[in-house]
Amino acid sequence: MSAPASPRPAGDGAVPPTLSVVVPMFDEAEVLPLFVERVRGVLDGLGEPYEVVAVDDGSRDTTPVLLQAARRTWPQLRVLRLRANAGHQAALSAGLVAARGDWVVTLDADLQDPPEVVPEMLRAARDQDVDVVYGVRTDRSSDSVFKRSTARVYYALMRALGAGGAPDDAGDYRLMSRATVEAVNALPEDHRVLRLVVPALGFPATTVGYVRAERAAGTSKYPLARMLRLTVDSVTGFSAAPLRLATWFGLVGFLVALGLLGYALVAKLGGQTVAGWTSTVVIVAGFSALQLLSLGVMGEYVGRIYATLQRRPSYYVAYDSLAEPADEPLGRPSQRT
Structure with a gap:
């Protein structure tokens, strides 16, 4: 001791x-x-x-x-x-x-x-x-x-x-x-x-x-x-783990976007109509929520840095x-x- x-x-x-x-x-x-x-x-x-x-x-x-x-x-x-x-x-x-x-x-x-x-x-x-x-x-x-x-x-x-x-x-x-x-x-x-x-x-x-x-x-x-x-x-x-959420959210979003792109191309080549409005709204709303969450988490850290600098x-x-x-x-x- x-x-x-x-x-x-x-x-x-x-x-x-x-x-x-x-x-x-x-x-x-x-x-x-x-x-x-x-x-x-x-x-x-x-x-x-x-x-x-x-x-x-x-x-x-x-x-x-x-x-x-x-x-x-x-x-x-x-x-x-x-x-x-x-x-x-x-x-x-x-x-x-x-x-x-x-x-x-x-x-x-x-x-x-x-x-x-x-x-x-x-x-x-x-x-x-x-x-x-x-x-x-x-x-x-x-x-x-x-x-x-x-x-x-x-x-x-x-x-x-x-x-x-x-x-x-x-x-x-x-x-x-x-x-x-x-x-x-x-x-x-x-x-x-x-x-x-x-x-x-x-x-x-x-x-x-x-x-x-x-x-x-x-x-x-x-x-x-x-x-x-x-x-x-x-x-x-x-x-600092919550800060990494933005990185993971971005990676998941990129993979989902690739999947949707592949689905759209296949549907177009097959002469099928891609389901549009509902899926688009859900996807946009979901990823907007994730973006806001990421910004909020980063804002908490920035706020702590700001408060520390003010002393x-x-x-x-x-x-x-x-x-x-x-x-x-x-x-x-x-x-x-």
């Missing part, structure tokens, strides 16, 4: 944490009290220095207020507030940049991935001398049939495109060494999908199984549109509680990241 980098300065005079828990949050006011109770109970029992980096991803409810209130009685809680909603993966990336621990866990606030598994992850990493421990969902019966089905399709698609590496049913619940986190932070890509980026690094890894629970409170912040966006980012970020940050940090005393009001400092 790669040795962890030397601990970074704590910045507040405290002992640098051994463990950082990064938690992206967006409108999680309903579940936040239960989250604080369960996560603090687990981490206090570790007997090691830790921090919880709560990344408020532009929440519109009382999440910022509740986080600030919790911070007054929970000194290990660190609040990182983004200026606007940047998305789940961007919020995770912001938390990884801010995290100071030798080990970093990424965890969602909805408590579907139980925080009680964190000590087991930490033991597995140390005992097996690995850099990454993936939390693998051994039972997803709490998820809807649609969500389980789309998850299977997603991982099958990623394997088919050569972007596999992570175990099936391993989402964004994982533990990483400092070396892994630094490697992720050093990557230049903006629209990264961490569940594919981390396995692609090839660091030694193991798994820990757990039962996925129902959402403790509130509603899902990952609707179908965001799931589709994640899939598109995953495909275009890790494989616009994926998120903006408005506030980091580490830089302020605990009794200061929320939100004054502004930092571009």
Whole structure:
């Protein structure tokens, strides 16, 4: 296993944490009290220095207020507030940049991935001398049939495109060494999908199984549109295979055209009338659809290149509680990241 980098300065005079828990949050006011109770109970029992980096991803409810209130009685809680909603993966990336621990866990606030598994992850990493421990969902019966089905399709698609590496049913619940986190932070890509980026690094890894629970409170912040966006980012970020579809479509179209040409010549020589209107419309419509699909796929890649050349940050940090005393009001400092 790669040795962890030397601990970074704590910045507040405290002992640098051994463990950082990064938690992206967006409108999680309903579940936040239960989250604080369960996560603090687990981490206090570790007997090691830790921090919880709560990344408020532009929440519109009382999440910022509740986080600030919790911070007054929970000194290990660190609040990182983004200026606007940047998305789940961007919020995770912001938390990884801010995290100071030798080990970093990424965890969602909805408590579907139980925080009680964190000590087991930490033991597995140390005992097996690995850099990454993936939390693998051994039972997803709490998820809807649609969500389980789309998850299977997603991982099958990623394997088919050569972007596999992570175990099936391993989402964004994982533990990483400092070396892994630094490697992720050093990557230049903006629209990264961490569940594919981390396995692609090839660091030694193991798994820990757990039962996925129902959402403790509130509603899902990952609707179908965001799931589709994640899939598109995953495909275009890790494989050029879709670009080859245009080549294959062109080859198939050329072969079909040759066949139709041969059929037309034979029909003409035989004095037969070639069936015209229906077949022509079907063929033109079919190949037009394939052309548009090919252009759309290429457009996704061109769009990623364009966004990369612009070098616009994926998120903006408005506030980091580490830089302020605990009794200061929320939100004054502004930092571009």
